Amino acid sequence: MARVKICGLTRDADLRAAIDAGADAVGVISEVPVDSPREVDPAAAAELLAAVPPFVTATLVTMPESAERAVELVRMIGPDALQLHGEWTPDEIRYVRAETERKVLLAVDADDPARAEELDAVADALVLDSTDESGAGGTGETHDWERAGDLASRLTSPVVLAGGLTADTVAEAVRVADPFAVDVASGVEFTDGRKDHNAIARFVANAGREMELA
Numbered sequence: 559m560a561r562v563k564i565c566g567l568t569r570d571a572d573l574r575a576a577i578d579a580g581a582d583a584v585g586v587i588s589e590v591p592v593d594s595p596r597e598v599d600p601a602a603a604a605e606l607l608a609a610v611p612p613f614v615t616a617t618l619v620t621m622p623e624s625a626e627r628a629v630e631l632v633r634m635i636g637p638d639a640l641q642l643h644g645e646w647t648p649d650e651i652r653y654v655r656a657e658t659e660r661k662v663l664l665a666v667d668a669d670d671p672a673r674a675e676e677l678d679a680v681a682d683a684l685v686l687d688s689t690d691e692s693g694a695g696g697t698g699e700t701h702d703w704e705r706a707g708d709l710a711s712r713l714t715s716p717v718v719l720a721g722g723l724t725a726d727t728v729a730e731a732v733r734v735a736d737p738f739a740v741d742v743a744s745g746v747e748f749t750d751g752r753k754d755h756n757a758i759a760r761f762v763a764n765a766g767r768e769m770e771l772a
């Protein structure tokens with residue numbers, strides 16, 4: 559079984575669908591330097607995440623211009639956890655963790671194991687994603703799950719497998735890579751960023767939530 563994060567939520571109804579489906583975490587994207595149909599402004603992010611109930615991790619996904627801005631965003635938006643994309647030094651991560659007192663998930667490109675190893679000691683979790691050249695996610699592209707699984711077994715941080723997963727592929731991805739959690743954005747949505755509620759429910763179920771005990 560892998561825990562599930564449904565990412566890139568922009569509407570209350572989509573957030574509710576993710577929670578009703580049994581997602582362990584939800585992600586709202588704000589302040590990213592790429593054109594994303596999933597980005598919302600900080601005020602909308604705060605409003606969406608305020609509606610997340612206990613026992614579901616409200617996650618802010620962002621690529622701010624500085625560590626100081628990351629701290630400001632956490633103070634404005636009030637997430638339970640922060641997912642950072644882009645280039646960060648270990649010192650900047652330590653600073654953000656100390657100032658915000660939040661768990662920090664770091665997104666790294668799955669094809670850059672050295673970077674994952676460098677950040678392993680300062681991250682609360684590593685998101686092995688298929689990123690673009692700026693480090694942004696939401697690309698809808700997959701990577702090699704077997705290599706991701708090998709890397710995960712060398713890391714001490716929990717690994718979140720992301721990148722191009724869908725309801726039809728997530729069970730196989732979990733079987734091969736055995737991650738702590740899986741994360742999806744574009745694989746459960748229509749082209750304009752609205753989520754497909756049926757796809758969300760299937761994604762959560764297929765990630766193992768409803769696996770029967772032996």
Ligand SMILES: O=C(O)c1ccccc1NCC(=O)[C@H](O)[C@H](O)COP(=O)(O)O
Pocket residue numbers: 565566585587590592594595596597619620621643687688693694695696697698699720721722723741742743744745
């Ligand atoms: O989704 C975006 O548009 C995005 C933009 C900039 C930084 C991060 C972004 N998404 C991060 C996520 O957490 C996604 O869930 C993850 O990258 C997987 O995306 P996908 O391949 O679309 O499932």
